[in-house]
Each structure stands twice: as structure tokens, then as C-alpha cells.
Amino acid sequence: MIERAIYTEDHAMFRESVKKMYAQELTPYVEEWETKGIVSREFWRACGNNGMLLPDIPETYGGGGLDFKFNAILLEETALAGTTGPAFGVHNDIVAHYINNYGSETVKQHWLPKMASGEAIGAICMSEPSTGSDLKNIRTKATPVEGGFLLNGSKTFITNGLNADVAVIAARVGDDSGARAISLFVCGCDQAGFIKGRKLDKVGNRSSDTAELFFEDVFIPQENMLGKQGEGFIYMMKELPQERLSIAISCQAAAQHAYDIAVDYVKERQAFGKAVFDFQNTRFVLANLKTNLQVGWAHLDACIQALVDGKLATHEAAAAKLWHSELRCKVVDDCLQLFGGYGYIEEYEIARLWRDARVMRLYGGTSEIMKDLISRSI
Ligand SMILES: Cc1cc2nc3c(=O)[nH]c(=O)nc-3n(C[C@H](O)[C@H](O)[C@H](O)COP(=O)(O)OP(=O)(O)OC[C@H]3O[C@@H](n4cnc5c(N)ncnc54)[C@H](O)[C@@H]3O)c2cc1C
CATH class of the missing domain: 1.20.140.10 (Butyryl-CoA Dehydrogenase, subunit A, domain 3)
Known part of the structure; x- marks a missing residue:
């Protein structure tokens, strides 16, 4: 391979520490995760303990305060170790970024340190049974109530669906159709009415848990809306x-x-x-x-x-x-x-x-x- 110029000494040291950690904590467990259809929570915790989660999130929120190249190294080393089970892309690169970029201070302080330690695992909930590519047509609805919203609807194909503790959910507010009605919400997965459905039986990527989720009058406080109403899309x-x-x-x-x-x-x-x-x-x-x-x-x-x-x-x-x-x-x-x-x-x-x-x-x-x-x- 031609020498890669984008990585520095610090990146190389991080890569070595990931390789070392994987030899102990990942490689011996890949087959077990494949059979069980889920990555163990202990592995996520071990990643947190080794400073591997949320590399490019500010240190004030428990992240590494580094650049995205550290996230990239984690993705590369996971695939080079022969698995795509641990969904770091979802946890580090998507969910943490939505929360960091658009979350209220309370939400950031509550969830990001937990995600950095591996105590909380993230999921991103966009796709629904009736729509995947055409995201403007999602049906999950957030109805305004005093102090927040009541969420109703369902999502499918959700990576980390069973393991997840925190979800970023796309939902429609009000009766408008189209993109301008879509907002994003952060929701703890232990909220009343947040129901984890069956684990989907997939052709491959079996160690990654993929599930259906159902929302029945899940209360979401106003401060858990990401950014502004109607700007989710x-x-x-x-x-x-x-x-x-x-x-x-x-x-x-x-x-x-x-x-x-x-x-x-x-x-x-x-x-x-x-x-x-x-x-x-x-x-x-x-x-x-x-x-x-x-x-x-x-x-x-x-x-x-x-x-x-x-x-x-x-x-x-x-x-x-x-x-x-x-x-x-x-x-x-x-x-x-x-x-x-x-x-x-x-x-x-x-x-x-x-x-x-x-x-x-x-x-x-x-x-x-x-x-x-x-x-x-x-
Ligand atoms: C293992 C797995 C994990 C996933 N994880 C997540 C997750 O964590 N969160 C999440 O929100 N979603 C997740 N998804 C959902 C995934 O993003 C969708 O499956 C994908 O976007 C396609 O949507 P769909 O399945 O509804 O297909 P459809 O949108 O119904 O598409 C069916 C076919 O029509 C084609 N098509 C649709 N529109 C057009 C167009 N305009 N032009 C040409 N062709 C078109 C598609 O390319 C496809 O071939 C996951 C899916 C899988 C299988």
C-alpha cells in the first residue's frame, strides 16, 4: 500500500492501541457475537475505558477532543479485524454528532459523557416500515403537549436497536406533509412507551443487532428536540x-x-x-x-x-x-x-x-x- 499521508504519529499510536485492545477484547468474541446476533455491552464498556468512543467530540462532554481521523481509524481497524459488528459509525459518527451539533446543553451533558464511557449506546431512527429512501414521507408523529411532545409511530431496520440506550428519532410535528414538518428528537430508550421489537434475522452483519422499534405516547421533553422545529430534514x-x-x-x-x-x-x-x-x-x-x-x-x-x-x-x-x-x-x-x-x-x-x-x-x-x-x- 502507498504510504498514507493523512495520519500523524498520534494517529499511528492510537491505531496501535486499538489493534492491541482488539486482540484481547474483540477478536476472541466475534464468533460469539455472530451467534447471539448482538455485540456484548462489555465490549462497548471496554472501548469506553480505553478512550476509543466519541474521539472527535469535545473533552468537556467526555469525548477525545480529537479529529475525525481517529474515528476513521476505529472504523478501519474494526473492518480489518474481520467484523462490522460494533456499529461505531452509528454511535460515534452519527448519534454523538447530532447531539453535539444540535442538542441543548442539558441533553449534551446528560448523554455525551455516557456515550463516551460506553455506558450508553446510540441508535439513529429514520427508516420506517413504509419508507426508507423517501425520508420526507416518514409517519412517526410528535404531538405537542405541555412541556414537550408525545411520540407515536414505529421505526424499522434500526442498528443497535436492542442494545440502544439513547436514540435520535426523526418525527413529524403537526399535520403538515413534506420535509418542513420533520424534526429530530433525543429519547432515552427506557422511556415509558418506548418498545423494542424483534431482532431482525439478517443475511449478514449478524453480530450487529438490527431491530424494530415502536413508540406509544412516549413523552419527550421540549429540551430534547434537536435544534429548531421543522429543521430536522x-x-x-x-x-x-x-x-x-x-x-x-x-x-x-x-x-x-x-x-x-x-x-x-x-x-x-x-x-x-x-x-x-x-x-x-x-x-x-x-x-x-x-x-x-x-x-x-x-x-x-x-x-x-x-x-x-x-x-x-x-x-x-x-x-x-x-x-x-x-x-x-x-x-x-x-x-x-x-x-x-x-x-x-x-x-x-x-x-x-x-x-x-x-x-x-x-x-x-x-x-x-x-x-x-x-x-x-x-
Ligand atoms: C442491516 C440494516 C441496518 C440499517 N440500519 C438503519 C439505522 O440504523 N437507521 C435507519 O434509520 N435505517 C437503517 N437502515 C435502513 C436503510 O437505510 C434503508 O433500508 C435504505 O435507506 C433503503 O430504504 P428501504 O429499505 O425502505 O427501500 P426503498 O426505499 O423501499 O427502496 C426499494 C428500492 O427502490 C429503489 N429506489 C427508491 N427510491 C428511488 C429513486 N428515487 N430512484 C431510484 N431508485 C429508487 C431503492 O434503491 C431500492 O432498490 C438499515 C437497513 C439495514 C438492511
């Missing part, structure tokens, strides 16, 4: 580039990991009296993947730097999400092929990496929605 559009870049980062690193384990495998596996690596087809497939990965890292680093500089445009983040998620799917599929029949057997990690990849072209906005966003910038 604007905030979502502002925050989505970071969410999409987070997905792109995970995808690039997961693709690299699949490539790395495939190289090891084909150098060991023998066929027709030689290593599978020695067939010209294998070397050409790997050469293609290696080239794509090299280009991918360079592009990713440019995007990470642009985000840190506050210059990553919405359409650029959409392009990154589109390209890196499609790259990941292509790489894991080509790598699985190199494993032959073993690639289809669950005991082999490549099988799980292949299953885990598919959702990346769906969540955080589908590939089609990314293309639509990019095309609007042309």
Missing part, C-alpha cells in the same frame, strides 16, 4: 455526508481484509501440483483487486481529509459511499471464488465477509439514491 442532509463516509471507510478496510486473507489462502492451497496463487488467472484477479484497493485508499484519504477540512460535499460523500461499497462487494465475491467450495462454508471467514458486504449498498442510502444525489450535482 436540513440537519439530516448536513450529517449524512459523514455517515456515508463512515460506511465508505468500513467498506475499503473490509475489502482490504478480504484480499489479505485470500492472498494467504491461495499461497497455501494446492491444485494440479502447484499453489493456486501460481495460476495466471489467480495472479491477474489479485492484481486487479490490488490495483483497485490502491486507488481506493488514495480516494478514501482524500475524502477523509476533505471532511476534516469541512470541504466534503454531499455529492462527493455519496460518490464515496457508492464506489467503496460496490468495491467491497466486488472484492469479496472475487476472493470467495479463489477459495473454491470452502469459500461457501461458514467455517471460512470469507463466507461471512461475503454475506456482510451486501448491506453496504443498501443502508445509509441505497446505491440508486447515491447516483441520484450525484447526478443532481452535474
Whole structure:
């Protein structure tokens, strides 16, 4: 890999500490989380104890007071460790940012330190049974009452849905239709009427708990509204580039990991009296993947730097999400092929990496929605 210029000594030290922590606290538990369909709360706590949560949130709220590159390292190392179970993208890069950027002082002081310590796990609740891509049409409703709102409705596909202690929820206030009626709220998941539904049985990404949520007259105090009433859609559009870049980062690193384990495998596996690596087809497939990965890292680093500089445009983040998620799917599929029949057997990690990849072209906005966003910038 070409030396990456965006990271400093401090970033390198952080990366080493994450690797070390993962060897003890993550790698030994991946299979258990896959079977249980959920990452343990102890792991989140351990991350908090090691100063790995909320890297770029101000220290006054318990965060690291660092830059987004530390968040990126966490995403990279998680994918390089072969899992996308712990949803750091949701917790660190989305929920904490909504609260930090738009929350009242009370809300920030209440939730951010808990999220930084791993005591509270975050969820972002936008998608509903009847709408995902078309967020302007959400139906969950927040009805104004004395001192706040009563929330009614349901959400689906919510990452960290079962583990979550705090949720950022998009809801419609009043009877208006369209984007101007949408506001965002912070809600503790132990509030009366906040019901966690079933854990969804997914094709892949199984160690990440994904659930349905139901709201029945959940009281939300006025101070838990994020920013101004009716501006929720604007905030979502502002925050989505970071969410999409987070997905792109995970995808690039997961693709690299699949490539790395495939190289090891084909150098060991023998066929027709030689290593599978020695067939010209294998070397050409790997050469293609290696080239794509090299280009991918360079592009990713440019995007990470642009985000840190506050210059990553919405359409650029959409392009990154589109390209890196499609790259990941292509790489894991080509790598699985190199494993032959073993690639289809669950005991082999490549099988799980292949299953885990598919959702990346769906969540955080589908590939089609990314293309639509990019095309609007042309
Ligand atoms: C594992 C998982 C985790 C998730 N985590 C979360 C989460 O934490 N929080 C959350 O809020 N959501 C989450 N989601 C939801 C995810 O973001 C949505 O599934 C996604 O945005 C697509 O919405 P949809 O499923 O309703 O599909 P639909 O919007 O119904 O789309 C169906 C098809 O139509 C296409 N389509 C729709 N509109 C257009 C258009 N304008 N032009 C062209 N094609 C179009 C889509 O690309 C897709 O192919 C998660 C989903 C999954 C599977």
C-alpha cells in the first residue's frame, strides 16, 4: 500500500492501541457475537475505558477532543479485524454528532459523557416500515403537549436497536406533509412507551443487532428536540455526508481484509501440483483487486481529509459511499471464488465477509439514491 499521508504519529499510536485492545477484547468474541446476533455491552464498556468512543467530540462532554481521523481509524481497524459488528459509525459518527451539533446543553451533558464511557449506546431512527429512501414521507408523529411532545409511530431496520440506550428519532410535528414538518428528537430508550421489537434475522452483519422499534405516547421533553422545529430534514442532509463516509471507510478496510486473507489462502492451497496463487488467472484477479484497493485508499484519504477540512460535499460523500461499497462487494465475491467450495462454508471467514458486504449498498442510502444525489450535482 502507498504510504498514507493523512495520519500523524498520534494517529499511528492510537491505531496501535486499538489493534492491541482488539486482540484481547474483540477478536476472541466475534464468533460469539455472530451467534447471539448482538455485540456484548462489555465490549462497548471496554472501548469506553480505553478512550476509543466519541474521539472527535469535545473533552468537556467526555469525548477525545480529537479529529475525525481517529474515528476513521476505529472504523478501519474494526473492518480489518474481520467484523462490522460494533456499529461505531452509528454511535460515534452519527448519534454523538447530532447531539453535539444540535442538542441543548442539558441533553449534551446528560448523554455525551455516557456515550463516551460506553455506558450508553446510540441508535439513529429514520427508516420506517413504509419508507426508507423517501425520508420526507416518514409517519412517526410528535404531538405537542405541555412541556414537550408525545411520540407515536414505529421505526424499522434500526442498528443497535436492542442494545440502544439513547436514540435520535426523526418525527413529524403537526399535520403538515413534506420535509418542513420533520424534526429530530433525543429519547432515552427506557422511556415509558418506548418498545423494542424483534431482532431482525439478517443475511449478514449478524453480530450487529438490527431491530424494530415502536413508540406509544412516549413523552419527550421540549429540551430534547434537536435544534429548531421543522429543521430536522436540513440537519439530516448536513450529517449524512459523514455517515456515508463512515460506511465508505468500513467498506475499503473490509475489502482490504478480504484480499489479505485470500492472498494467504491461495499461497497455501494446492491444485494440479502447484499453489493456486501460481495460476495466471489467480495472479491477474489479485492484481486487479490490488490495483483497485490502491486507488481506493488514495480516494478514501482524500475524502477523509476533505471532511476534516469541512470541504466534503454531499455529492462527493455519496460518490464515496457508492464506489467503496460496490468495491467491497466486488472484492469479496472475487476472493470467495479463489477459495473454491470452502469459500461457501461458514467455517471460512470469507463466507461471512461475503454475506456482510451486501448491506453496504443498501443502508445509509441505497446505491440508486447515491447516483441520484450525484447526478443532481452535474
Ligand atoms: C442491516 C440494516 C441496518 C440499517 N440500519 C438503519 C439505522 O440504523 N437507521 C435507519 O434509520 N435505517 C437503517 N437502515 C435502513 C436503510 O437505510 C434503508 O433500508 C435504505 O435507506 C433503503 O430504504 P428501504 O429499505 O425502505 O427501500 P426503498 O426505499 O423501499 O427502496 C426499494 C428500492 O427502490 C429503489 N429506489 C427508491 N427510491 C428511488 C429513486 N428515487 N430512484 C431510484 N431508485 C429508487 C431503492 O434503491 C431500492 O432498490 C438499515 C437497513 C439495514 C438492511
